[in-house]
Amino acid sequence: GESVGLHLPTLSVQEGDNSIINCAYSNSASDYFIWYKQESGKGPQFIIDIRSNMDKRQGQRVTVLLNKTVKHLSLQIAATQPGDSAVYFCAERPPGGGADGLTFGKGTHLIIQP
Amino acid sequence: DTEVTQTPKHLVMGMTNKKSLKCEQHMGHRAMYWYKQKAKKPPELMFVYSYEKLSINESVPSRFSPECPNSSLLNLHLHALQPEDSALYLCASSQDPWGAQYYGYTFGSGTRLTVV
Numbered sequence: 001g002e003s004v005g006l007h008l009p010t011l012s013v014q015e016g017d018n019s020i021i022n023c024a025y026s027n028s029a030s031d032y033f034i035w036y037k038q039e040s041g042k043g044p045q046f047i048i049d050i051r052s053n054m055d056k057r058q059g060q061r062v063t064v065l066l067n068k069t070v071k072h073l074s075l076q077i078a079a080t081q082p083g084d085s086a087v088y089f090c091a092e093r094p095p096g097g098g099a100d101g102l103t104f105g106k107g108t109h110l111i112i113q114p
Numbered sequence: 115d116t117e118v119t120q121t122p123k124h125l126v127m128g129m130t131n132k133k134s135l136k137c138e139q140h141m142g143h144r145a146m147y148w149y150k151q152k153a154k155k156p157p158e159l160m161f162v163y164s165y166e167k168l169s170i171n172e173s174v175p176s177r178f179s180p181e182c183p184n185s186s187l188l189n190l191h192l193h194a195l196q197p198e199d200s201a202l203y204l205c206a207s208s209q210d211p212w213g214a215q216y217y218g219y220t221f222g223s224g225t226r227l228t229v230v
Contacts, residue, residue, distance in 0.1 A: 009154075034218055034219065036221075041223075041226075042223050042224075043118075043120075043204050043206075043221035043222050043223045043224050044157065044204070044221045045221070046218040046219075046220070049218055089156055089157075091219075100162070100170065101147050101149075101159040101162050101170060102147075102159070102206075102219055103159070104156035104157050104158075105156060106155075106156060107154075107155075107156050
């Protein structure tokens with residue numbers, strides 16, 4: 001399954017399929033990007049990050065792609081499992097290091113169907 | 115210890131009450147943050163402390179008053195809140211506020227605040 005457009009709030013996929021979650025970021029000077037997973041009643045949980053000098057980074061079952069030309073991030077989750085159900089946020093860090101905090105994208109609610 | 119601990123987990127307060135939210139981390143992180151998150155919305159930055167000094171206040175009303183007593187603790191004092199202030203308040207920390215470091219920010223589970 002793939003989210004259509006950049007601001008779709010909900011993505012529904014079959015268990016076992018691959019998921020692609022998209023995000024548009026706002027600041028072309030941001031140098032660091034993070035994907036977070038947030039389950040109901042919990043705080044955001046770090047999934048994977050990528051620096052602005054990279055295009056792709058892979059983790060366990062997850063891959064993040066960065067396209068600086070169009071200010072676009074995507075998160076690919078392979079072989080989606082029921083435990084992947086959550087809201088996923090991308091976050092960007094503006095230049096200046098951690099002192100500026102993170103700015104979050106709108107989020108996508110990923111629903112896994114059996 | 116790799117966690118950010120927030121207390122209380124839930125808080126209900128009246129509009130005339132004074133209460134405090136607490137946040138604690140023992141990872142040696144030197145930047146700490148308060149975020150506010152409304153339902154079905156992303157977290158929004160409120161305050162940033164770098165080396166125990168307030169470095170960012172994102173135009174937050176004065177009824178929210180942050181405090182950083184030491185490098186491990188962060189408080190958010192609440193007074194005369196409005197019902198629209200009801201939200202999930204998240205604390206986070208990061209390792210290096212100023213350097214060109216690339217470390218993930220660690221979030222606590224939040225305090226669910228309801229103003230009645």
